[in-house]
Amino acid sequence: xxxxxxxxxxxxxxxxxxxxxxxxxxxxxxxxxxxxxxxxxxxxxxxxxxxxxxxxxxxxxxxxxxxxxxxxxxxxxxxxxxxxxxxxxxxxxxxxxxxxxxxxxxxxxxxxxxxxxxxxxxxxxxxxxxxxxxxxxxxxxxxxxxxxxxxxxxxxxxxxxxxxxxxxxxxxxxxxxxxxxxxxxxxxxxxxxxxxxxxxxxxxxxxxxxxxxxxxxxxxxxxxxxxxxxxxxxxxxxxxxxxxxxxxxxxxxxxxxxxxxxxxxxxxxxxxxxxxxxxxxxxxxxxxxxxxxxxxxxxxxxxxxxxxxxxxxxxxxxxxxxxxxxxxxxxxxxxxxxxxxxxxxxxxxxxxxxxxxxxxxxxxxxxxxxxxxxxx
Amino acid sequence: xxxxxxxxxxxxxxxxxxxxxxxxxxxxxxxxxxxxxxxxxxxxxxxxxxxxxxxxxxxxxxxxxxxxxxxxxxxxxxxxxxxxxxxxxxxxxxxxxxxxxxxxxxxxxxxxxxxxxxxxxxxxxxxxxxxxxxxxxxxxxxxxxxxxxxxxxxxxxxxxxxxxxxxxxxxxxxxxxxxxxxxxxxxxxxxxxxxxxxxxxxxxxxxxxxxxxxxxxxxxxxxxxxxxxxxxxxxxxxxxxxxxxxxxxxxxxxxxxxxxxxxxxxxxxxxxxxxxxxxxxxxxxxxxxxxxxxxxxxxxxxxxxxxxxxxxxxxxxxxxxxxxxxxxxxxxxxxxxxxxxxxxxxxxxxxxxxxxxxxxxxxxxxxxxxxxxxxx
Numbered sequence: 017x018x019x020x021x022x023x024x025x026x027x028x029x030x031x032x033x034x035x036x037x038x039x040x041x042x043x044x045x046x047x048x049x050x051x052x053x054x055x056x057x058x059x060x061x062x063x064x065x066x067x068x069x070x071x072x073x074x075x076x077x078x079x080x081x082x083x084x085x086x087x088x089x090x091x092x093x094x095x096x097x098x099x100x101x102x103x104x105x106x107x108x109x110x111x112x113x114x115x116x117x118x119x120x121x122x123x124x125x126x127x128x129x130x131x132x133x134x135x136x137x138x139x140x141x142x143x144x145x146x147x148x149x150x151x152x153x154x155x156x157x158x159x160x161x162x163x164x165x166x167x168x169x170x171x172x173x174x175x176x177x178x179x180x181x182x183x184x185x186x187x188x189x190x191x192x193x194x195x196x197x198x199x200x201x202x203x204x205x206x207x208x209x210x211x212x213x214x215x216x217x218x219x220x221x222x223x224x225x226x227x228x229x230x231x232x233x234x235x236x237x238x239x240x241x242x243x244x245x246x247x248x249x250x251x252x253x254x255x256x257x258x259x260x261x262x263x264x265x266x267x268x269x270x271x272x273x274x275x276x277x278x279x280x281x282x283x284x285x286x287x288x289x290x291x292x293x294x295x296x297x298x299x300x301x302x303x304x305x306x307x308x309x310x311x312x313x314x315x316x317x318x319x320x321x322x323x324x325x326x327x328x329x330x331x332x333x334x335x336x337x338x339x340x341x342x343x344x345x346x347x348x349x350x351x352x353x354x355x356x357x358x359x360x361x362x363x364x365x366x367x368x369x370x371x372x373x374x375x376x377x378x379x380x381x382x383x384x385x386x387x388x389x390x391x392x
Numbered sequence: 393x394x395x396x397x398x399x400x401x402x403x404x405x406x407x408x409x410x411x412x413x414x415x416x417x418x419x420x421x422x423x424x425x426x427x428x429x430x431x432x433x434x435x436x437x438x439x440x441x442x443x444x445x446x447x448x449x450x451x452x453x454x455x456x457x458x459x460x461x462x463x464x465x466x467x468x469x470x471x472x473x474x475x476x477x478x479x480x481x482x483x484x485x486x487x488x489x490x491x492x493x494x495x496x497x498x499x500x501x502x503x504x505x506x507x508x509x510x511x512x513x514x515x516x517x518x519x520x521x522x523x524x525x526x527x528x529x530x531x532x533x534x535x536x537x538x539x540x541x542x543x544x545x546x547x548x549x550x551x552x553x554x555x556x557x558x559x560x561x562x563x564x565x566x567x568x569x570x571x572x573x574x575x576x577x578x579x580x581x582x583x584x585x586x587x588x589x590x591x592x593x594x595x596x597x598x599x600x601x602x603x604x605x606x607x608x609x610x611x612x613x614x615x616x617x618x619x620x621x622x623x624x625x626x627x628x629x630x631x632x633x634x635x636x637x638x639x640x641x642x643x644x645x646x647x648x649x650x651x652x653x654x655x656x657x658x659x660x661x662x663x664x665x666x667x668x669x670x671x672x673x674x675x676x677x678x679x680x681x682x683x684x685x686x687x688x689x690x691x692x693x694x695x696x697x698x699x700x701x702x703x704x705x706x707x708x709x710x711x712x713x714x715x716x717x718x719x720x721x722x723x724x725x726x727x728x729x730x731x732x733x734x735x736x737x738x739x740x741x742x743x744x745x746x747x748x749x750x751x752x753x754x755x756x757x758x759x760x761x762x763x764x765x766x767x768x
Contacts, residue, residue: 054715084711339430
């Protein structure tokens with residue numbers, strides 16, 4: 017069995033092209049991880065997701081512990097087998113969703129007690145239980161339990177959450193089974209305060225993880241704040257280990273973060289937007305529900321490889337959303353994930369060629385130029 | 393361009409194996425036509441539908457005339473192009489859905505005026521307009537406008553609707569463009585009255601159609617009533633032309649009707665049931681929402697060809713329905729349409745081998761035996 021490892025294969029400024037090895041295969045970085053919250057990347061067959069060029073998907077500990085349950089998934093052969101995805105999986109720690117979805121949550125130093133948003137049943141998540149659940153699921157990359165707060169926030173609140181996350185990092189590390197070939201990532205917190213972020217990054221480095229995530233961003237702050245935090249935080253992370261920016265983001269967020277040395281991303285945006293009729297394309301975002309598409313015989317992007325982008329007219333996609341047909345979300349999600357992976361593929365190639373700035377400029381010029389003019 | 397034609401290739405009792413030729417390709421009969429109500433077979437990509445062995449799909453005139461509109465579909469290149477289905481399409485006449493879905497419908501001798509169930513707008517459907525819409529859509533097989541009533545009904549009501557449908561049959565024929573290569577089917581009505589059915593069949597034969605449908609069944613009557621009507625009606629239909637039993641049915645209904653000389657079927661059952669977690673298999677129907685599947689690592693049917701039937705565990709399918717994931721309907725619809733096509737494929741083969749009775753007995757024994765025992 018292959019053990020977790022990270023190799024940097026090329027650099028262009030702070031941007032890196034690399035390869036992460038895991039027990040379930042390799043991940044080309046920079047990587048975008050489609051989100052499979054409840055053991056399914058919504059509206060997609062798993063082999064489709066892989067065929068797009070996604071090497072890894074994300075599973076959500078909070079959702080899976082509640083339904084179908086981690087012990088059940090383990091008895092059924094683990095999450096890879098359960099969801100028919102034999103490739104790498106990263107699981108989050110459950111902390112973020114406990115804070116955003118659960119009812120009557122009560123945080124203490126030791127962990128968090130909460131009621132399920134599904135049936136009101138009481139559950140407890142501690143750093144140790146989170147690691148246990150992620151191990152039962154069989155994740156290739158596990159995340160420490162942390163506390164993620166919304167921005168803007170008081171400085172004292174940012175510090176408290178960061179310090180608690182650090183304590184939980186230490187306990188997560190102690191609970192993690194070394195030598196399994198799996199990886200455990202620490203999560204840098206500290207809000208938008210450079211000193212807190214640096215303190216968090218250094219303390220995590222002292223504990224020692226297989227990779228480092230930057231959490232607590234994409235929680236309501238402007239892009240400029242997020243990029244400033246990256247500028248301040250990334251240099252404090254171990255150069256030779258992978259860096260994961262959690263929950264980010266738009267294609268532009270991703271390009272800007274790769275430029276600053278981020279290797280991994282996850283976001284529900286391409287799947288969620290796809291279900292609501294918003295398509296990501298090289299022309300920018302296209303709202304398929306808009307009446308301008310009703311008579312448009314052109315596909316989303318005739319130059320794209322993905323059949324969803326190339327083979328179906330905008331008029332048809334518009335009709336599917338107006339008519340509430342499931343095929344609308346299916347095709348638009350497919351288009352969106354294909355476009356995200358196309359952006360990542362181009363970024364990896366450009367970094368290898370030392371042309372990352374030019375690549376970003378070209379992509380952004382396409383977005384700025386905007387969508388095709390409406391048919392007359 | 394190939395013109396419509398029907399060739400009977402083999403017989404076994406009253407059952408026939410044949411081939412229908414249309415401008416968009418051949419249809420192997422007996423054929424099951426998946427229903428693409430709003431220009432989409434729900435939860436399926438069109439190339440998937442074809443790969444299952446479906447040679448033809450059905451489109452609904454009522455839905456398509458309201459949204460996106462027949463003239464719009466025509467301007468966009470016709471229904472085949474619009475929905476990415478380059479194979480044969482049959483459209484119904486709109487009559488059935490006007491009666492079951494539209495608001496404030498007012499039937500007169502000339503046609504029916506109704507309000508859209510979508511936005512309340514007023515529309516009118518006449519035999520001539522129905523043919524015009526179906527021609528704009530570009531259907532390979534068009535259906536005459538008829539009036540379909542629910543059973544049980546008064547004899548006088550059955551007679552009135554049958555006579556009106558006959559008058560509309562004549563006008564539909566007059567409005568239909570001959571020499572287009574397309575086909576127009578007449579629809580036998582008459583409820584459960586043998587004399588009315590015979591009168592309808594003979595009068596339609598006098599008008600002369602490319603094929604004959606039996607309408608007004610699968611509208612609430614027991615299976616025995618439906619089969620009795622077939623026994624009484626089919627012998628009155630021209631032997632050399634295709635026979636289409638509208639809106640039918642369960643796999644057992646279909647086997648019993650093929651035995652009586654029916655060549656074509658359509659039904660929303662496999663797609664609708666799939667969206668609600670009911671799977672059709674060689675073990676009978678399986679309710680995937682049932683808790684007995686929650687820990688079952690076995691697929692729906694490990695001997696099936698369809699990936700949806702063979703590759704995903706019942707536990708996973710159960711989870712997808714409990715969690716409200718779109719992939720549940722996607723996979724179960726796929727399984728169901730695959731199973732229906734598998735039944736049809738076996739029927740065609742058995743008729744060719746003169747073994748149709750044995751085939752039906754084997755299939756029915758599988759259903760009677762029932763589903764796999766629950767895992768302990």
